[in-house]
Amino acid sequence: MKNILKQINGGPEIVGSMVCDSSGQVLCHAFPPLFDSSILQKAAAYLVDSSLALQNEAGTNGVLDLRYSDGRIIARELQGGLLMVLCTKAVNLAMLNISLNVAKSKLEEILPAVATDTPRETSAVTADAAEAILAAGRLESSAASRGFNELGMVGLNHFTAREIGDRHHCGTFKKVTITHKSSGKTGIFPVMLINDETNQYDGTLILCPAIERKLGAAAGDPLVIVPVT
Secondary structure, eight states: OHHHHHHHHTSTTEEEEEEEETTSOEEEEEOOTTSOHHHHHHHHHHHHHHHHHHHHHHOOOSEEEEEETTEEEEEEEETTEEEEEEEETTOOHHHHHHHHHHHHHHHHHHHHHHHHSOOHHHHHHHHHHHHTEEEEEOOSOHHHHHHHHHHTOEEEEHHHHHHHHHHTTOOOOSEEEEEETTTOOEEEEEEEEEOOTTOTTTTEEEOOHHHHHHHTOOTTOEEEEEEEO
8 A cells, every 4th residue: 555655656746645544544644754643644534524524515526625825635535445645736636636546446456454454553643643642842932932931831722722622522621631752751730722823833732941841841752641620
């Protein structure tokens, strides 16, 4: 399956590709290391939901085409799954469709076997999603960070807080238990929700310097988050 995705990626203006099953679980991907597995898992779940919504509302020709400022996401339905390709806006759609048609027939031959025998990389994605792992970060604005640092709290944007609440079936929360995944250092801290209109801090837990020192955390370190309810 990985070789099929690599063949797709060999086309011009293609950034990466992945295959998920009908439940939105990533089965295999061929993306640069910049794309974290938890981000790909979220994208797969969203694409499966969007594909089902299109089927229910207006029928479907088997293709989902999502466009944004810098590129587009093309999702092709498979028997028992979904093939997704991330490409730049300069992609030649006719050439890509030819490549996807070839890949579709090959993937559907092996997809049932892969779905019942989930590869190792899928297990890693599932574990990350279940543990609610966020990356440590800091506020970039000096004015905002000074006030935030004085409060001794951790920060989450509204999207990430909602994701954590939904995952743990607890709704809103005011405190979290944080465990550094590498060192094992842990602590319970109050949470501040921050306005993040550009979604710059999606998947990020914002720490003040005092909490960074207590956890021994640096920017980008993986932190396991559990709401305290």
